[in-house]
Every structure is written in C-alpha cells, then in structure tokens.
Amino acid sequence: MAFQLTAGSCERLDNATPSEEDVFNEPHTVQFLSIKKVNTVNASSSAVDRYRIIMSDGIHFIQAMLATQLNSMVQDNTIGKNTVAVIEKLTCNYVQEKRLIIILSLRVLAHSTEKIGEPKQVESPPDQATSVTPNTDTIQTSASPLSNVITKHSKPAEQVTSKDGRPSVYPIEGLSPYQNNWTIKARVTQKSDIKTWSNQRGEGKLFNVTLMDETGEIRATGFNLVVDELYPKLEEGKVYYISKARVNLAKKKFSNLANDYELSLERNTEVVECHETANVPMIKYSFVPLSALQDLAKDSVCDVIGVVKEVSALSEITSKATNRQIPKRELTLVDKSGFSVRLTLWGKQAEQYNAEDSPVIAFKGVKVGDFGGRSLSMFSSSTMHVNPHLEECFALRGWYDSSGAEQSFHAHSSAGGGASTMSFNRAEIRSLDDVKQSGFGLPDKPEYFSTRATIMHIKADNISYPACPTQNCNKKVVEDGGTWRCEKCEKSFEAPEHRYIMSLAVADASGQAWLQGFNEVGVTIFGKTANELIAIKESNSAQYNVLLHKANCNTYNFSCRAKQDTYNENTRIRYGISRIYPLDYKEEAMALRDLLYSSWAR
DNA sequence: CCCCCCCC
Numbered sequence: 178m179a180f181q182l183t184a185g186s187c188e189r190l191d192n193a194t195p196s197e198e199d200v201f202n203e204p205h206t207v208q209f210l211s212i213k214k215v216n217t218v219n220a221s222s223s224a225v226d227r228y229r230i231i232m233s234d235g236i237h238f239i240q241a242m243l244a245t246q247l248n249s250m251v252q253d254n255t256i257g258k259n260t261v262a263v264i265e266k267l268t269c270n271y272v273q274e275k276r277l278i279i280i281l282s283l284r285v286l287a288h289s290t291e292k293i294g295e296p297k298q299v300e301s302p303p304d305q306a307t308s309v310t311p312n313t314d315t316i317q318t319s320a321s322p323l324s325n326v327i328t329k330h331s332k333p334a335e336q337v338t339s340k341d342g343r344p345s346v347y348p349i350e351g352l353s354p355y356q357n358n359w360t361i362k363a364r365v366t367q368k369s370d371i372k373t374w375s376n377q378r379g380e381g382k383l384f385n386v387t388l389m390d391e392t393g394e395i396r397a398t399g400f401n402l403v404v405d406e407l408y409p410k411l412e413e414g415k416v417y418y419i420s421k422a423r424v425n426l427a428k429k430k431f432s433n434l435a436n437d438y439e440l441s442l443e444r445n446t447e448v449v450e451c452h453e454t455a456n457v458p459m460i461k462y463s464f465v466p467l468s469a470l471q472d473l474a475k476d477s478v479c480d481v482i483g484v485v486k487e488v489s490a491l492s493e494i495t496s497k498a499t500n501r502q503i504p505k506r507e508l509t510l511v512d513k514s515g516f517s518v519r520l521t522l523w524g525k526q527a528e529q530y531n532a533e534d535s536p537v538i539a540f541k542g543v544k545v546g547d548f549g550g551r552s553l554s555m556f557s558s559s560t561m562h563v564n565p566h567l568e569e570c571f572a573l574r575g576w577y578d579s580s581g582a583e584q585s586f587h588a589h590s591s592a593g594g595g596a597s598t599m600s601f602n603r604a605e606i607r608s609l610d611d612v613k614q615s616g617f618g619l620p621d622k623p624e625y626f627s628t629r630a631t632i633m634h635i636k637a638d639n640i641s642y643p644a645c646p647t648q649n650c651n652k653k654v655v656e657d658g659g660t661w662r663c664e665k666c667e668k669s670f671e672a673p674e675h676r677y678i679m680s681l682a683v684a685d686a687s688g689q690a691w692l693q694g695f696n697e698v699g700v701t702i703f704g705k706t707a708n709e710l711i712a713i714k715e716s717n718s719a720q721y722n723v724l725l726h727k728a729n730c731n732t733y734n735f736s737c738r739a740k741q742d743t744y745n746e747n748t749r750i751r752y753g754i755s756r757i758y759p760l761d762y763k764e765e766a767m768a769l770r771d772l773l774y775s776s777w778a779r
Numbered sequence: 780c781c782c783c784c785c786c787c
Contacts, residue, residue: 383781431782494786556784
C-alpha cells in the first residue's frame with residue numbers, strides 16, 4: 178500500500194518563523210526514518226529520556242523531538258523506524274540560535290518496511306545549517322534537556338510577536354534556565370493557601386500555583402511582596418499569559434510534578450489573563466474506584482471522585498513534627514463500587530469547606546493512607562473540585578440520587594491500620610520468604626498476611642474428615658454400628674458430610690511453605706465438594722490421583738493467618754488459609770493499571 | 780527564600 182506523504186512539509190517546517198503558527202497546527206503525513214533515544218542529563222543530573230525523530234515527507238527529512246508524554250509510543254512500539262504517521266500537532270521552540278520542533282500529537286497510519294522516496298536534507302545556505310544525516314548521531318547534548326536541536330542561525334532569538342500582536346506562546350515543556358525571553362500560556366490548575374514560615378534564615382510568606390499547558394505542567398512560587406500582587410490575581414481554573422518569571426531547578430524530592438524546573442514569580446513577572454482558553458487543557462484525571470484503594474500502596478497518590486456522604490465538624494490536630502495546630506475536617510466519600518473512604522482536608526480547605534447536599538467532588542493527587550484500612554489525605558498540591566463538569570460527576574449524581582443514597586457501603590476494613598487485616602490486601606502481598614523470616618512472636622495472637630502462591634503438592638491422605646451434617650456444626654462424627662454419631666449434637670446420621678482438611682505445599686519466587694486449609698479451600702481448588710471427591714476416590718482411585726495432580730501448578734491469592742503453636746514440645750508457626758481467591762486476571766491487570774496510574778507523571 | 784503535608 179502506498180502512502181501519500183505531505184510533500185513539502187519538511188521544507189516548510191524548516192523555514193517556518195515563530196509567528197507562522199499555521200504550519201504547526203495543520204496535519205503532516207510523514208514517515209519516521211529513525212527514532213533514537215537521546216539520554217539527556219540535565220543540570221540536576223537526573224536522566225530524562227527524550228526521543229529524537231528524523232521524519233521525511235518523501236522529499237526532504239527534518240529532525241524533531243517527541244514530546245515526553247508520547248514516549249510510551251516508542252517504548253511499546255506503537256511507532257518505530259519507517260512508521261507512517263500523521264503529525265496532528267507540533268510546536269516549535271526558538272531557543273537562542275537553535276530551533277526545536279516538538280511533536281505533540283500523532284496518529285499512526287501504517288508500519289512500513291521500506292523508506293518511501295529518496296528524501297534529502299533540506300537545502301539551506303551553507304553558513305546557516307549544520308549537517309544532519311539520518312542514522313548518524315549529530316545531536317549535541319548540553320545542560321538543557323531540550324538542547325538536542327538543529328543549529329540554525331537564521332532564527333531570531335528575541336521574543337517574537339505573531340500577526341495579531343499577541344505574544345507568541347512558548348510551551349511549558351521548553352522552559353529552561355538558559356532562555357528567559359518567553360511567554361507561556363497556561364491554566365492555573367492548583368493554587369495553594371498563603372503559607373508563612375519562620376526559621377533561622379528568616380521569615381516570610383509564599384504561595385504556589387501549578388501551571389499547565391498542552392505540553393506539560395510546572396510549579397510556580399511567589400514570595401512576600403509578590404504574594405500581595407499575584408495571589409489575588411491568579412485564580413484557579415483561569416488561563417494566563419505569564420512572562421519574565423525566573424526558571425529554577427526543581428528540587429525533585431519536594432515536587433510531584435513531571436518537570437525538572439519550576440518558576441519563581443518575581444516583582445517584574447508579567448501576568449495577563451487570557452480568555453482564549455480552548456486549547457489549554459483542563460485537569461486530567463485518572464480516577465480510581467474507591468473499591469480499588471485497597472490495591473494501592475500506602476503513600477501512593479491517586480485521583481478519586483465520589484459523593485460526600487458525611488462531613489465531620491472542624492477539628493484541630495497538633496503536628497508532632499512542628500508542634501503547630503492544624504485545622505482538619507474529614508469527608509466520607511462513596512461511589513458506585515459500594516465502598517466508602519474517609520478523606521482529610523487540612524488548613525483553609527478544612528475551615529472553608531461548606532458544600533451542602535452531598536455534592537460530588539473530584540480530587541486529584543491525594544495521598545493514600547492505611548488508617549482504618551484505607552484513608553485519603555490532601556497534599557498542598559492536591560486539587561479538589563466540587564460538582565465538576567465531568568461525565569463521571571453526572572453519572573455519580575444520577576446514581577446517588579436514584580439509589581446510592583439508600584445503600585450501605587463497605588468501609589475499608591476497620592482493623593486499625595497496617596498489614597494486619599483479615600481480608601486479602603493486594604497492596605500488601607508478602608512473599609513466603611518474607612513471611613517466614615518475620616517470625617510472628619506472640620504465642621496466641623494470630624497475625625494476618627496476604628500472599629500469592631502456586632500449589633506444588635497436596636497431601637493426599639487425610640484430605641477430608643467425616644463431619645456432622647448439621648448446619649454450622651462441622652464436628653467430626655464417628656461411625657457407630659452403621660450410623661454416624663455427633664457428640665456435640667447428640668445425634669446420629671445415616672451418612673456424614675465430608676469436609677476438607679488440606680495441607681498444601683505452595684511456592685512463590687522466594688520459597689515455599691505449608692498452608693493449612695479447610696472446606697472452602699478444597700471446594701475452590703477441586704471445584705467439588707469433599708463428598709464428591711471421596712466418592713471418586715472410592716470408585717476410581719486413578720481418577721482421584723488425576724484430580725489431585727491437576728490441582729497442582731495453579732496460582733491463588735491467599736489471606737492467611739500465622740499462629741505460633743506448640744505440639745509435642747515443638748514450637749512452630751502454622752499458616753492457616755482464611756480465604757483463597759482464584760486469580761481473576763482482569764482484576765489483576767486492573768490493579769496493575771491503577772498502580773501505574775497512581776504513580777504516573779508525578 | 781518553602782519543601783511541613785500533619786492526628787486518630
């Protein structure tokens with residue numbers, strides 16, 4: 178199949194000046210001649226993967242960089258050498274004497290095996306371009322992660338102005354400390370309270386905002402006098418042109434954002450509200466159902482949306498670290514998954530909370546805690562939106578008003594904190610070796626853990642016992658002249674009900690262990706009652722052995738109970754299975770997905 | 780220049 182590449186695209190892009198925005202917004206069908214990872218080390222010594230693409234329009238080729246949010250397309254082979262794709266959106270940075278094309282959005286048409294046409298380098302006057310050849314690494318890497326560019330001397334370094342007189346917009350992703358003559362157009366997605374500090378170096382006040390455009394996010398901070406000027410001016414949700422702020426290295430350990438830099442808002446920083454906001458993205462959420470919180474690790478970060486079922490009164494805690502009094506308020510959120518969770522608001526947000534009538538609230542970037550099984554807590558960087566204009570919000574509203582308000586919800590296990598919950602907890606799966614190493618000290622106090630292991634062997638003798646058929650009795654019965662006698666019920670029965678008592682040898686990557694399981698475990702493993710299995714054993718022992726054999730090599734999730742006991746003067750730890758769960762691969766995959774989303778791009 | 784993200 179032949180593809181019509183957009184002849185002339187490369188030449189036009191190569192010659193485009195910053196004000197010619199049309200060429201950046203129209204689609205270009207191109208072929209990728211090479212995609213190469215450029216391992217850039219920036220000034221904070223953190224490695225940033227960037228992909229440089231040489232793309233061809235069939236006549237010429239030109240170099241571009243892939244926006245980092247598209248990196249996964251290379252990593253999962255959505256795009257590769259000779260891929261034909263439509264570049265739907267790109268942007269161009271002019272950094273001093275260098276020009277950089279960034280691909281922001283693309284759609285794959287085909288994976289070709291051959292190069293289309295005989296593309297050549299775009300002709301430039303000899304003194305204006307460095308030589309670039311496909312498959313030859315001529316990229317210059319310097320301190321800026323975006324310095325992997327074609328050197329070109331013909332472009333102006335100064336801030337340019339487009340036809341209609343508005344400033345030409347610079348992408349957030351392109352900001353670096355090495356170029357200060359830019360204007361970004363960004364939405365304020367988060368604005369903090371005004372915070373004050375006092376330490377040995379002095380005292381003052383500050384606030385931060387998170388700024389977002391289609392290329393990325395950056396945090397900006399204003400101090401002292403700048404707070405007075407800009408705090409009232411910058412409103413959450415609005416879009417602004419911002420220029421003349423200082424670009425500093427972000428201290429990674431304090432930042433949740435995927436940006437190496439942050440902005441310092443200065444006295445001379447210019448902030449102008451912009452009303453053309455269509456192409457500036459709103460907050461993007463990756464909502465996790467409340468039922469899935471148990472699969473997220475403590476201290477991970479996630480987005481949730483729920484109906485506020487309860488609101489606590491305002492209270493105050495004293496921080497152990499700083500001794501400061503901190504206002505707090507707890508919301509109880511519920512959603513369609515049938516779970517509820519408590520979420521803590523702090524500071525002004527706690528004091529000023531006044532939403533009524535069970536609103537729907539969307540939260541972004543909240544912290545997962547393990548209090549009461551699972552809990553949520555706001556960071557200063559978290560966002561909270563009451564009744565947002567989102568599909569998920571409308572759906573929750575409808576559900577809650579029609580039925581949700583009347584139903585009951587699962588709290589996230591009331592077993593106070595930590596790993597000792599009795600139900601399976603995917604976020605706290607422990608390896609068998611880890612379990613065995615931990616020892617479980619106290620003789621009579623059982624400890625609970627979750628594990629995932631594969632059955633290696635099932636003890637074939639004494640796999641079941643004859644039990645009393647009375648509901649919930651389960652006591653062993655003894656044969657007594659043709660009938661079966663239960664001492665507890667003081668009754669005799671014609672036949673016992675067999676119940677499993679299983680010893681399983683299970684293994685995972687770390688080692689093996691013996692687990693004891695009762696009736697439910699056997700029913701799950703064999704898909705048969707113990708009566709059925711015993712009947713097979715007695716009529717056809719070969720088939721029984723086949724069933725035992727087939728039970729091996731199957732993997733399950735287990736909730737287990739470890740308990741120290743002493744038997745014949747030997748003290749040992751026995752591991753009992755309280756619940757066994759066949760693997761649901763869809764559920765496992767969803768849990769992995771939620772885990773990825775919860776840590777993605779923060 | 781902050782950088783704590785808290786408590787039950």
